[in-house]
Amino acid sequence: MDTYLTLLSFGPTGWADEICLGILVTASLALATLPLGLAGGFLLALAKQSQDKALNLAAQIFTTVFRGLPELLTLFLVYFGLNNALRTLTSATGLPEIALSSFVSGMLALGLVFAAFASEVLLSAFRAIPVGQTEGARALGLRPSRIMLLVVLPQLVRIALPGLGNLWMNLLKDTALVSAIGLADTLRQAGIAARVSREPFLFFGVAIVAYLALTMLSSLVIDRIDRRVNRGELAR
Structure with missing residues (x-):
């Protein structure tokens, strides 16, 4: 028992500092990806409703590709493929070399996947809003x-929130994939601690608790937002 407490302590003899830093990286990555994915999903949903056939087709292709590819493969495409393209471009133009960090690559890759799935949730929410409301406005x-801001968006948030909440939970879990490209997130820090200490059950158990704590906290926040946006419905 004393050995476990020592391993989970702060300071040079324990791994608590590294695990806490990994949890912070995991939460930061998810929070940084969320607005990117929501903005992309919103624009894709608008494009899918567009009368412009080319724009509509492009949005459909984007959604099909990034919903169909495994998240890990999308991450590798961004981290290795995009970085290689940037190196080629900067080499050809004589500009200083540009490279995406593991954090930025993870944010972009997970943002693309989140946007693809969120576009379907938001598109369904758009279609659930009665047409007569926008016509009346x-x-x-x-x-x-003003119609979008005052009439559509409030209802869009209320209708789409359950689906977006599920996507947020998936996003939190998918952040574990960035450990494959070297980002020191919760899973990677737990893995390093497990290999060095030879206590895999202990440290992967700590990682499980950390992810469950993040999802429970997220559930409380989503539930609070849901009650707030539905307060008018509940009052009726």
């Missing part, structure tokens, strides 16, 4: 931007 003389 136009009849009142509201500009398209």
Whole structure:
């Protein structure tokens, strides 16, 4: 028991510092990816409703590709493929070499996947909003931007929140994949500690607790947001 407490302590003899840093990296990566994925999903959902056939087709192809590829393969495509393309471009133009870090690569790759799935959730939410509401807003003389801000978005958030909440949970779990490209997240730090200490059950157990804690905290936050956006519905 004393050995376990020593291994889980802070300082040079324990691994608590590294594990906490890994948890911080995991949470930071997920939070940095979320707005990127939401913005991409929103734009894709708008494109899928566009009358422009080329724009609609491009959005459909994007969604099909990134929903179909394994997340790990998407991560490798961004980390190795995009970095190689950047090196080739900078070498050809004589510019200083540009390289994406593991964190940025993970954020971009997971953001692409999140956007592809979120676009389907948001598209369904768009279609669930009665057309008469936007037509009535136009009849009142509201500009398209005001209609989107005052009429569509509040309902869009309420309808899409359960689906987006599930995607957020998947995003939290998918952050573990970035350990494959060297980012010192929760899983990688736990793996290093397990190999060095030869206590895999202990440190992977700590990683399990960390991920469960993050998902439980996320569930509480999502539930709070859900109650807030549905307070008008509940009052009725």
